[in-house]
Amino acid sequence: MAQARQPHDLLAASSVRPSPHWPDAAKALYGPARMSAQRALIAEEVMAFPGAFTAEDLHRTVGRRAEGVGLATVYRALAAMQEAGAIASVGERDGSALLARCGRDDHHHHLVCTTCGTVVGVECPLDHAALAAATREGHLVTSHEITLYGVCAVCRDQKDAG
Amino acid sequence: MAQARQPHDLLAASSVRPSPHWPDAAKALYGPARMSAQRALIAEEVMAFPGAFTAEDLHRTVGRRAEGVGLATVYRALAAMQEAGAIASVGERDGSALLARCGRDDHHHHLVCTTCGTVVGVECPLDHAALAAATREGHLVTSHEITLYGVCAVCRDQKDAG
DNA sequence: TGATAAGTGAGAAGCGTTCTCACTTTCTGT
DNA sequence: ACAGAAAGTGAGAACGCTTCTCACTTATCA
Numbered sequence: 001m002a003q004a005r006q007p008h009d010l011l012a013a014s015s016v017r018p019s020p021h022w023p024d025a026a027k028a029l030y031g032p033a034r035m036s037a038q039r040a041l042i043a044e045e046v047m048a049f050p051g052a053f054t055a056e057d058l059h060r061t062v063g064r065r066a067e068g069v070g071l072a073t074v075y076r077a078l079a080a081m082q083e084a085g086a087i088a089s090v091g092e093r094d095g096s097a098l099l100a101r102c103g104r105d106d107h108h109h110h111l112v113c114t115t116c117g118t119v120v121g122v123e124c125p126l127d128h129a130a131l132a133a134a135t136r137e138g139h140l141v142t143s144h145e146i147t148l149y150g151v152c153a154v155c156r157d158q159k160d161a162g
Numbered sequence: 163m164a165q166a167r168q169p170h171d172l173l174a175a176s177s178v179r180p181s182p183h184w185p186d187a188a189k190a191l192y193g194p195a196r197m198s199a200q201r202a203l204i205a206e207e208v209m210a211f212p213g214a215f216t217a218e219d220l221h222r223t224v225g226r227r228a229e230g231v232g233l234a235t236v237y238r239a240l241a242a243m244q245e246a247g248a249i250a251s252v253g254e255r256d257g258s259a260l261l262a263r264c265g266r267d268d269h270h271h272h273l274v275c276t277t278c279g280t281v282v283g284v285e286c287p288l289d290h291a292a293l294a295a296a297t298r299e300g301h302l303v304t305s306h307e308i309t310l311y312g313v314c315a316v317c318r319d320q321k322d323a324g
Numbered sequence: 325t326g327a328t329a330a331g332t333g334a335g336a337a338g339c340g341t342t343c344t345c346a347c348t349t350t351c352t353g354t
Numbered sequence: 355a356c357a358g359a360a361a362g363t364g365a366g367a368a369c370g371c372t373t374c375t376c377a378c379t380t381a382t383c384a
Binding site for chain 1: 284310
């Protein structure tokens, strides 16, 4: 029992070739960090998510394709992706951090769909005139955190249709 | 030993009379919830804080005036105040929730001073025209979370002076 | 004043996240 | 192609914040 730990099982589960030939799409998520079969698989699952997810969510979906991928490994992979700017923290749900794939590197924020969990990037909706009011009172605003919640276009359509 | 638990010690520490005569200012923070010597003391310390604080911060300052006030009591008091709308969660610091006294009941947000921790209420700086862009793409924005970070007027003055 | 519902303190428990350790794997330089 | 260094891995322990539990005390209202 517990024959476990056979990386080739993982490789078989993903559409991946051995050693230095990791899929570019997966590799891109990690920036300069080193790759592994586990990370390739995790990257695929991250890209498969339509919207925001928690570490636990991801660990579960990865677990469906390969057993024995540790939760710590998922956390480490997520940290690497965040470092590389491939994913972003977009809030929290029930005490767990909500993450989402995010290719944009311009200044923007996220709209989290409360129906399906999808995350949409949106322009910064700050009114600089309104911000000036704070400046007028003597304060200096250097940064901000914004998360929008609502219903995404797809869910609105379904609601209208159904 | 452990004579402990003598509410009158707590009463002596705060400027508070027995039983039904709690200071209105303190009582107001809890809304309809029941009062106690501990809660009166906690309320005083909350009002004494110039800005944002963590549960731990509060427990420490309360501990300076009266021993034996449990951490759980502080958390319960904070929950009651939040329920009553007297304080608000304004972000987090090192994994702990940041809370701040907040009398306003209109729609507004908070500017957290990164120098001194003071929290200032500010008008909602959302640009409704910019928000309309999201609507144009089919999304419906129902709510939002905004926290501004920067330097408050007092700290700016000190910086200019010093 | 007495009944009862709520608050309290101490510590256990819960939960998400990070760390540790021994081991495996990738990657770089030759 | 290969050896060695550096980084990743899995399992579970540890951690920090927060909540819960339990027996007891206290405020509040009839």
